[in-house]
Amino acid sequence: MIKGISKMRLITALIVSIIFFGSTGLGFAADTIKLGIAGAHSGDLASYGIPSIKAAELVVKEINEKGGILGKKVEILAEDDVCKPEVATNTATKLVSEGANVVLGHICSGATKAALGIYKDSKIIAMSPSATNPALTQSGEYPNFYRTIASDDAQARLEVDFATNVLKVKKIAVLHDKGDYGKGLAEFAKGFIENSGGKAKVVLFEGVTPGAVDYSAIVQKIKKSGADAVIFGGYHPEASKIVMQMRKKRMKTILISDDGVKDDTFIKVAGEYAEGVYATGPKDVSSNPLAIKATEDHKKAYGSDPGAFFLNAYAAAQALLNAIQKAGSTDYDAIAKALKTEYVDTPLGKIKFDDRGDAIGVGFAMYQVRKGAYAEVK
Amino acid sequence: MNYFLEIFLGGLTRGSIYALIALGYTMVYGIIELINFAHGEIYMIGAFTALIVASVLTLLGFNTLSVFILALVLAVIYSCCYAFTMEKIAYKPLRQAPRLSALISAIGMSLFLQNYVLLAQTSDFLPFPRLIPDFDFMEPYAHIITTQEAVILITTAIFMTILTIFIKFTRMGKAMRATSQDKVMAALTGIDVNRVISFTFIVGAAAAAVGGVLIASHIGMINFYIGFIAGIKAFVAAVLGGIGSIPGAVLGSFVLGWTESFCTGYVSSDYEDVFAFLFLVLILIFRPAGILGRSESNKV
Structure with a gap:
């Protein structure tokens, strides 16, 4: 009898313990929101990945101090991919099996691309603070991918949007300096104009020789093409020569250029001829109070200045967690909807995401030379 | 037709720019058979001198015309001093040495002067003031040819004429021709x-300095590197026309200027240099001494 009771007790204890542990296991999963962080946390490119962990730690700490999201604490799962595509697939699999709800990462474009398919199959949203490869969002292959950094072609897109929607020009000449940067940009711009649905057309697409004695022939060619605006991909020495020669030939053609031209030397050299020239340039966030606060917090917590992509990662962590909060659940579709519709205040400004997953209002802004200085065009 | 004319004039202006620099190459080669690679740097120094002089004089309140003339004259004098000194230091001691030694010395001089200006001035582009104002009567034609371009064309033409007369009819010209034929004799x-050799260097430098001032004023910007690219193109023009020949250098410059201009205008500026050098190779295959390079009497 005694034996029987002890046997009964043992079985009960076993059953109870199984239920207990099992339920705590389930209960644990339900009680925290898991934020996966993937990227290079060791190796050559660790300096790009580590800041995103620190950014997430700061954001998570702040949120947890306020009581978490949806009544749950946020937990960080950091996994290293060393910026290698072949490692990134393992990293992604591991994060999925650990039950990550959303992923902040990866850091490098190649690793990101390799990992995205795995997240897509598991219906997990990934947001990179640093992967700039245009195809990641534009190919449409990865609807689960978002980013808080401008893609490589963002300047070209901004230039073309500005030319066709704000200036409403119909004929555009696209020039470049044959270099990697300038030609790449010009090719993107050409593609965007051609896909603009007939709003404008490319009347000239050519490269100029950097450092040539003068550009009078190409300037005459622009005039003959009847272009209303020139989009130039390249740097300021060529841009100032082109704009000066255009103005000296009494041409009023608008010049729109890029970051390589948004330089004070351009204004100094081209002088009065620089007036009215448009150029895209990185958005200035140094005066954003949230950016200042995030940087200060980093200094307080880690005793050093933040590293690369810190603010982008900070913004990404905020955007992801905010979207979960707004969605009211960790459901894939609900988070995706929240990311695209709800604005969130971040160190990069007030952002939300477009249909392709690129953050709106991040990265570049349009500037114009007015009275001898670049002023942002609102 | 209008477009053709614009491209034609553009090529002509570019050709005149090359011609002013090519003269120095061809004259020096004619006399001592040295390719003076530092010649492009003389052109750059001329432009820098004019920039400094013009800035100072404008501050002192001189009017446009006197600023232009003084800047031009001082740039010419200063560049001539450089060329004179350069010849004495870098080339004269090597006159009996193998020709390769003098060539290396010339390349060294070119790098030296480039880096000297880079350190003494700046690596940035500097704005160059418009020394030649736009004349009102040119305004209706400004879309075809600007005042500055017209001035460059006219100056080149005048310079060539004076130089030709000088070499043909003066004692010094005669001495130059004699030296080019046989130094010992x-x-x-x-x-x-x-x-005679010093004088040749000085005349070449004067032409380059005039070119430097006019072109910088036309382009509106300079940096320490402009002499290199312009110098290479002018050297090509001199070879194209027949190095050692003065009319050849001028003709070669115009041919190069037009080739580049028409290529940009009617084909694509992507291939500007490709066509220019393809043309050079073709001409040299059929006329290895350049367009006018055959006849000895054309040598300076």
Whole structure:
């Protein structure tokens, strides 16, 4: 009898313990929101990945101090991919099996691309603070991918949007300096104009020789093409020569250029001829109070200045967690909807995401030379 | 037709720019068979001198015309001093040495002067003031040819004429022609060969400095590197026309200017240099001495 009771007790204890542990296991999963962080946390490119962990730690700490999201604490799962595509697939699999709800990462474009398919199959949203490869969002292959950094072609897109929607020009000449940067940009711009649905057309697409004695022939060619605006991909020495020669030939053609031209030397050299020239340039966030606060917090917590992509990662962590909060659940579709519709205040400004997953209002802004200085065009 | 004319004039202006620099290459080669690679740097120094002089004079309140003339004159004088000194230091001691040594010395001089200006001035582009104002009567034609371009064309033409007359009809010109034919024989007949060589360098430098000032004023910007690219193109033009020949250098420059201009205008500026150098190769295959390079009497 005694034996029987002890046997009964043992079985009960076993059953109870199984239920207990099992339920705590389930209960644990339900009680925290898991934020996966993937990227290079060791190796050559660790300096790009580590800041995103620190950014997430700061954001998570702040949120947890306020009581978490949806009544749950946020937990960080950091996994290293060393910026290698072949490692990134393992990293992604591991994060999925650990039950990550959303992923902040990866850091490098190649690793990101390799990992995205795995997240897509598991219906997990990934947001990179640093992967700039245009195809990641534009190919449409990865609807689960978002980013808080401008893609490589963002300047070209901004230039073309500005030319066709704000200036409403119909004929555009696209020039470049044959270099990697300038030609790449010009090719993107050409593609965007051609896909603009007939709003404008490319009347000239050519490269100029950097450092040539003068550009009078190409300037005459622009005039003959009847272009209303020139989009130039390249740097300021060529841009100032082109704009000066255009103005000296009494041409009023608008010049729109890029970051390589948004330089004070351009204004100094081209002088009065620089007036009215448009150029895209990185958005200035140094005066954003949230950016200042995030940087200060980093200094307080880690005793050093933040590293690369810190603010982008900070913004990404905020955007992801905010979207979960707004969605009211960790459901894939609900988070995706929240990311695209709800604005969130971040160190990069007030952002939300477009249909392709690129953050709106991040990265570049349009500037114009007015009275001898670049002023942002609102 | 209008477009053709614009491209034609553009090529002509570019050709005149090359011609002013090519003269120095061809004259020096004609006399001592040296390719003076530092010649492009003389052009750059001329432009820098004019920039400094013009800035100072404008601050002092001189009017446009006097600023232009003074800047031009001082740039010419300063560049001539450089060329004179350069010849004495870098080339004269090597006159009996193998020709390769002098060539290396010239390349060294070119790098030296480039880096000297880079350190003494700046690596940035500097704005160059418009020394030649736009004349009102040119305004209706400004879309075809600007005042500055017209001034460059006219100056080149005047410079060529004076130089041709000088070499044909003066004692010094005669001495230059004699030296170019045979240095030793010329010395035996009582010609001071060293003086003739120095003089050749000075005339070449003067042409380059005039070119530097006019072109910088036309383009509106300079940096330490402009002499290198312009110098290479002018050298090509001199070879194209037949190095050692003065009319050849001028013709070669115009041919190069037009080739580049028409290529940009009617084909694509992507291939500007490709066509220019393809043309050079073709001409050199059929006329290895350049367009006018054959006849000895054309040598300076």
